[in-house]
Amino acid sequence: MKKSLKEQLPKTFVLRMKELLGSEFEAFSDSYEEKINAGLRMNTLKITPEEYLKLTSQALEPVSWCPTGFYYSGSREYSKNPLYHAGLYYIQEPSAMFPAQVLPVSPGDIILDMCAAPGGKSTALAAKLQGTGLLVSNDISASRAKALLKNIEASGVRNSIVLTEDPKNLAGPFEGCFDKILIDAPCSGEGMFRKEPSMMKAWEKNGPEFFSKLQREIVDSGIRMLKAGGMMVYSTCTFSVEENEGTLQYILENYPDMHVVPIGQGGEGLASAHPEWVDGFEEIRHAKRLWPHYLKGEGHFTALLKKDGEPSETLWAEETGNIKELPEEFAGFLRESGVRLDFEPSRLMLQGDHLSYLPEHAPALGKLRRMRTGWYLGDIKKKRFEPSGFFARGLEPSECSHWIDLELSDARVIKYLKCETLEVSPELPNGWYIVGVCGHSLGWGKVSGGTLKNKYPSGWRWQ
Template structure:
């Protein structure tokens, strides 16, 4: 193969030489290099916890957004739009959690997971490297907010972003942890029904959105990170139940970080590892399928980032070394039946919400709702955040009651039937700017109300005569370049 390429300003020559040595014979090296220099297509995923694909398509027509279906994700679309005045991230659809802005190839690992795993099962899953939350939110939508997802992130600075994205998307079946994912195999062996390990990697496939991604590329870094990945996949495999499915993925292209990591797992557990081919994941998947059935996504094939996805089934239990760990006592207790009844009666009377699943816990005067599946794990691992905070109790000798929390609204808004205040476009923009709304028709509502725009609940507010007090969380406030419809 001729390694001399034209029009290359971004890729180091040693990297090009390496890719030339592993590029499938039916693909062109020049097309690979050219694709790395093209801008990445924008893509979004419809959040079916909040809306349907059909309803979103109608909204997209109103905006004159041009959509192209992504073959491996029924909720995913490439999107063409003019972002000069309103960035997609400031659209109402994004701010309200109706869509998630996500690169198309990064939707593939979750698609592969539920190609092999029953999304409707009451399962416990691990997303081992979860931030910023694109795949966690995709998993939650596929599961219909049922079961449990342990979303782990090693980087402390990214935990806040992970929580913000799960909150915006109305997710209630997630528990956040903050560990090096290598601990799960020793701490929770043979525990999870399915695991997604979207491993930290060298990011060779991301150059289309990050022109500096390859600036410091070198083989030594590849070898070092592949060693980390090998440790992570072994731990994840130990943590997986017998019969469970592990999806291993990266946004890189080198064999050392992809195929060889999977082969190392097979060599260590030859009787327990089964590679599950993904050749039939979608039409034309065979174009990037390896001999083993892994998907090695070259960017020119589907016009995406470079990516890698492998599916592994665990055919028998494994027995890792156990680690001694100290877990602090969980600072939550179950409320009395009377308090639980009072809170749920308030939600029913105030908002018409009366079907609240999950286990209710209390800490001080905060009420939290935990997924039912968390019960066997409560004393086995420390959580950074568990479930959703749904209310706070206030009271003195003059007045007492409950103050509803934003997370409760985002998770249960579809049930709401009463005390909903509808805003117009101008008012909705002001609300997202953190302003109180004056001269608004509250239709006799009083106290806590649900604030809505175009039939979609935004957040909570407090009705005071003809004024609506703004209760939008500070992290959701945007001060400029907002939507106009």
């Protein structure tokens, strides 16, 4: 007979959790037999929760610790939904919504998400910025960063830079530069055993001791990059004391100007951290543990820290564009497509065929490994401009007069997402158009004689 998930838990892990939890261990252990809670978070760059709930008849239950988060049934109707493909929401485990929710973001902040793939927390931070300031999203793994980039592009984030660097390499050029930093650190993943049982084997190979050393190296770099007066979230998806309270104890012992501060965001089932488990500083108790036997979510740990001192302006060498005026191919496309945005030539960057629009006050990156700098607009090819899907996703109806908006029930929506040709009104003038659903952009198409040639990115194709 196949063992239950509870029976598959590593023995060393079980003994450690029994020691920590005492009389609560049975309730904790029984949680491994309960169903996994599916969640989604609204992308407020595009829609508010209230607007979304008016738009659909979906039955969604709010997540108490994230105002934009909801539980859903786990049905494929949410991932196989044109509104999902339009970037209106991001499918995210409910507990994983907490770290980005905790970080207080102000308009114009310069933010670093240091271990950002696959992008759930980065897209949440971008939504909080509402197009202001700058988001630098980094992941050391170039392969994982591909998913990060796709999610940032699909969410319509214009003001981001995506890097694939070792955090140690960021600390020098970015010392004292960021208002806010989020470190969702690589960890032993104990909190994900229910959702991803395969992680148990990885835990037996590389457990808490391995990851706690790595985490301390990462927070060393993060603290260097944090401004005086800046705030940092440290989070993991593990129960390990070494990786949670132990890492906070390390920070407080080695950085007297760093302090754990109370988390303002409340929610049902949130529990305090345990400084007594490490004979540590009492302020560690301000951090929060998310236990699966207390709430509807997986296991997480989140701490909010602040660096002493008065905030100062970020001073760094700025990246500037490398062309003096709008390329004629791009200017012609703007006229033909009805895009009503004024692009500053000094922020346009042409790298080979690729044309991007730099975020305002973007840093000069030198030799840092970058995957994307700013808003990727498209490619200039053979004296014509081919727009990117990212360009389309960043546009709103008020910013583009050539817009074909389809109802959710229109069969052409799915056809478009499958990269098929569409039939449109023969009275529609020829040229470039945004194809949208319910007022939200999906991508580009080119109309000629009542037929729309599909320009939806093939990598995003509906499967």
